Structures are given as structure tokens and as C-alpha cells.
Amino acid sequence: MPQLIRIGTRGSALAMRQTEIVSRLLASKGLRTETTIIRTEGDAETSVPLHQVGGQGIFVRALDDAILRGEIDVAVHSMKDIPALRPEGLATPAILARDPPTxxxxxxxxxxxxxxxxxxxxxxxxxxxxxxxxxxxxxxxxxxxxxxxxxxxxxxxxxxxxxxxxxxxxxxxxxxxLPVTQFVPAPNQGTIAIVCRDDTGLKDALAPLDHQETRMDTMIERAVMEEVGGGCFTPQGIFCRDRYLIAEILSLDGSRSERIERRVDDIDDARFTGRELRDAAADLIREAKTTLGLEKP
Missing domain, CATH: 3.40.190.10 (Periplasmic binding protein-like II)
Incomplete structure (x- = not known):
């Protein structure tokens, strides 16, 4: 059991508040924490659209690197900011109970x-x-x-x-x-995730904060997101509650969309659904990437 858990966070008021929530929960388990503010590229550049500076992942990258360098033990994230592709050596041992996803x-x-x-x-x-x-x-x-x-x-x-x-x-x-049926949220919206290095002692210390129902819903959403691809560049809403999934991909102007609504049994079923949606919306995904300059026509 670690004597002190070093938590890294962005310096925004919301990021600090989320870190306070996690620190308080850890304190209730008898664990001491200290907080380090880490500036990210996304915080430094706010004058241009996210897709021009690397998407939501820019808020996560600097914290991932700080964990892997051993400067901090843990990072607290809005889970929707965490990209599909993750570096080796990291784990997500705790996902807190979901706040409103809307x-x-x-x-x-x-x-x-x-x-x-x-x-x-x-x-x-x-x-x-x-x-x-x-x-x-x-x-x-x-x-x-x-x-x-x-x-x-x-x-x-x-x-x-x-x-x-x-x-x-x-x-x-x-x-x-706004209703989730019309404004389907981003995958993992409303969820706080705790990321740490892949260390058994750290993971065991953080595991009691994990909320199993939220983990299942968010892992289903991430499985669909990973199969669809496109990151935050392609307009996509993916939301699951109690294994009932709503997933859609839209054109940039909102005039066309592909959508799937169904109950999914497990992560494999979610991945199958994601591939089905990706194939149905292939033209929309390609069009969005081309329009945003992320892919040649």
C-alpha cells in the first residue's frame, strides 16, 4: 500500500474540482495524497478548434507522460477526454459513479x-x-x-x-x-476516470473507488468508439445505460446520420455493433476527415 499518492491534474477549475473529489474519496480510505498541476497543450492553445491541435487527447497526453516518467502516480481525467489508443504501462483501475451524462x-x-x-x-x-x-x-x-x-x-x-x-x-x-435520445452524448461523458502506472500496489489501492455499473456502461461505449474510430473529429454520439446502447454518426452539417439502438450483452457484442455502425457510416466518416483536412480526398 503506497504511503502517499501523487495526483497530477490540469489546472482548470473543473479539473481541480475533480481531483478534489478523488482526493476526498481516497482520504476516506485512509490514503494520503498530494496534487501537482501539469499544463497541457490543450490548455495553452485555446484560440483554434480542437481538431487543429490534436483533439481531446491533448488534454491527456502530458499527464500520461508524467506518470510514465515517474513524476506522478495518478492522473484524474474526464473520461471522455481519454483517447481510444493508450500507451503501454498505464492502467485505469477506478471509474467513479457517473454524473449526469447529458x-x-x-x-x-x-x-x-x-x-x-x-x-x-x-x-x-x-x-x-x-x-x-x-x-x-x-x-x-x-x-x-x-x-x-x-x-x-x-x-x-x-x-x-x-x-x-x-x-x-x-x-x-x-x-x-437536452435529451440523450436527440443529443446523444459523447462516449464516457459525465464520468471521471483514475489512471495510474501499471503497478499492482497502486491499482489495489485505487480499486475500491471503482463503480462496476458505470465501468460496464463506459467500457461498452469505448468498445464502440474504438471500432468506429475517427476520434473527436467525426461527429459521433455513443451512450449506454444498463447495457442499452444508442450510437450514431452524423455528417458535419447534421443533415445525414447512421444510428443503432439495441441492448448489448457484453464487450464483444459492443465491438460487433461498433463495426456495424462504422461500415454503415463509412462515407460520413471519410467525408468528415476530408472536410477537416485530416485525410486527402
């Missing part, structure tokens, strides 16, 4: 007057345009406080956020929860 539309303008919405997500953009092709979707990066400030400064009529972040930060702002 997207939240925050606004001060009357709902029927909203025309400009901010988001940096290709998925959210496509789902919004599917809902209303007349909307203007503008790029929005930054932490929760920055995004809300930009909304209140009048740069947008509304912004889209993960509801889980608001819950963890104890924020209450005007808006509406």
Missing part, C-alpha cells in the same frame, strides 16, 4: 430567439444543425467560467456544456437539459 444548453436569451450557439464539439454542432439547420454555430473554447462569461458578454445567444461539469462545480445557470 448536454446542457445554457442561455439568457428567450429560447425561441436563440440563433447563435457556441460549442467546440463537432458532435454538438452536427446535432444542433440536425435539430435546426438555420442555427449559426460558432467556435467556443475555454474553461467553464470562460464560456459562461462569453455567453453573458453577449458573444452567443446560448452555449452547450456537459451538465456533469456544472454539477461538479456546484453551478446553477439558466438553461435546459
Amino acid at each position: 448536454d446542457y444548453l445554457a442561455f439568457d436569451t428567450p429560447l425561441d430567439e436563440i440563433s447563435i450557439i457556441g460549442t467546440s464539439s463537432t458532435r454538438r454542432r452536427a446535432q444542433l444543425l440536425r435539430h435546426d439547420p438555420e442555427l449559426e454555430i460558432r467556435e467556443l473554447r475555454g474553461n467553464i467560467d470562460t464560456r459562461i462569461r462569453k455567453l453573458r458578454d453577449g458573444e452567443y445567444d446560448a452555449i452547450m456544456l456537459a451538465e456533469a461539469g456544472l454539477v461538479r462545480m456546484g453551478m446553477q445557470i439558466n438553461g435546459i437539459r
